Amino acid sequence: MDASQNEQEIYTLIEHSDPVYAKVVVVDWMLGNSCSYACSYCPKSLHDGSVRWQKTKDILHLYRQMKRHYVDERDKIVWLQFTGGEPTMHPRIIDLLQHASEFDFKVSLISNASRTPRFWEKISGCLNSVILTYHAEFAELVPFIRVAKMMEDSISVHINVTMHPDRFDQTFEDAQELRAALPAASISLKPLRQEFGAKLYDYTDDQMRVLSKGLPSKYAPVGEKPRSLMRATTRSGQCDTLPPNEFILRGMNRWRGYNCNVGLESLRVRGNGEVYRGVCGVGGVIGYLGEDLDLPREPIRCTNDSCSCLADILIRKEL
Ligand code: SF4
Numbered sequence: 382m383d384a385s386q387n388e389q390e391i392y393t394l395i396e397h398s399d400p401v402y403a404k405v406v407v408v409d410w411m412l413g414n415s416c417s418y419a420c421s422y423c424p425k426s427l428h429d430g431s432v433r434w435q436k437t438k439d440i441l442h443l444y445r446q447m448k449r450h451y452v453d454e455r456d457k458i459v460w461l462q463f464t465g466g467e468p469t470m471h472p473r474i475i476d477l478l479q480h481a482s483e484f485d486f487k488v489s490l491i492s493n494a495s496r497t498p499r500f501w502e503k504i505s506g507c508l509n510s511v512i513l514t515y516h517a518e519f520a521e522l523v524p525f526i527r528v529a530k531m532m533e534d535s536i537s538v539h540i541n542v543t544m545h546p547d548r549f550d551q552t553f554e555d556a557q558e559l560r561a562a563l564p565a566a567s568i569s570l571k572p573l574r575q576e577f578g579a580k581l582y583d584y585t586d587d588q589m590r591v592l593s594k595g596l597p598s599k600y601a602p603v604g605e606k607p608r609s610l611m612r613a614t615t616r617s618g619q620c621d622t623l624p625p626n627e628f629i630l631r632g633m634n635r636w637r638g639y640n641c642n643v644g645l646e647s648l649r650v651r652g653n654g655e656v657y658r659g660v661c662g663v664g665g666v667i668g669y670l671g672e673d674l675d676l677p678r679e680p681i682r683c684t685n686d687s688c689s690c691l692a693d694i695l696i697r698k699e700l
């Protein structure tokens with residue numbers, strides 16, 4: 382928190398700027414940890430196949446519980462966000478997506494886009510948004526563009542380009558080609574952290590300037606997303622509308638003691654089947670995939686020193 386923030390009142394209410402997003406339960410769901418790539422900067426545990434793909438019957442059991450608990454009893458919208466490893470490698474992924482559509486769930490995939498355009502043609506009708514990551518160590522530019530292109534006019538397509546400092550210039554050229562070929566997609570140039578931890582790789586000042594300038598689109602974004610901005614209000618009524626990373630940059634992401642809707646607006650399923658209210662893990666393990674779960678009915682008091690995941694920041698909390 383900087384000096385001016387210290388002098389300011391703290392925010393006592395952080396809520397969705399548009400109430401439509403308060404209805405959405407975002408489910409962060411890791412289906413397993415097999416991947417078609419083995420990126421040098423990715424910890425082995427995220428791609429070495431040591432966690433078996435989750436069973437279809439267990440996944441469908443949780444679909445049914447979420448439908449009853451969130452949709453039928455609470456009038457919420459369930460928005461699944463599948464990750465891995467590489468979630469499109471799940472042997473039953475097409476079935477899982479089709480079932481999700483039958484339940485009227487919305488679905489996003491976080492993918493490296495390595496499967497064939499034909500595969501993506503088959504599943505694109507089941508998707509509401511995609512986050513495609515371009516890993517220059519393994520990805521091929523032309524097929525990657527083809528996959529993104531088939532979806533960019535109908536759903537929200539966001540592309541992360543991982544910017545390794547050792548191949549920065551070539552990757553930036555690829556990113557510029559992506560920008561030119563995919564005008565409706567949003568693109569982020571992602572600085573990499575060592576072992577996906579807190580420490581950034583060593584970037585030169587010039588590289589840092591390129592990263593912070595980014596490659597903004599000239600076009601308005603297409604399609605819907607599960608979350609947007611948060612409105613933060615002080616006790617005296619001062620109000621700011623902010624993107625989630627702004628809370629982190631201002632050091633205003635500390636909500637210990639606040640009542641938080643994590644678990645009412647979110648859920649996390651880990652690759653090993655553990656289910657939590659959210660990425661932060663507050664409240665501990667609710668249960669395991671395949672079991673009958675007692676899904677959250679009330680907000681929970683935050684016990685963490687800070688709220689560091691963007692998905693967790695995008696949840697209502699109040700002092
Ligand atoms: S594509 Fe993603 S999960 Fe796979 S190795 Fe690369 S960073 Fe890891």
Ligand code: SF4
Pocket residue numbers: 636637639641642643659661662663681682683684685687688689693694696698
């Ligand atoms: S850390 Fe978890 S419980 Fe605390 S404010 Fe963030 S999402 Fe809510």
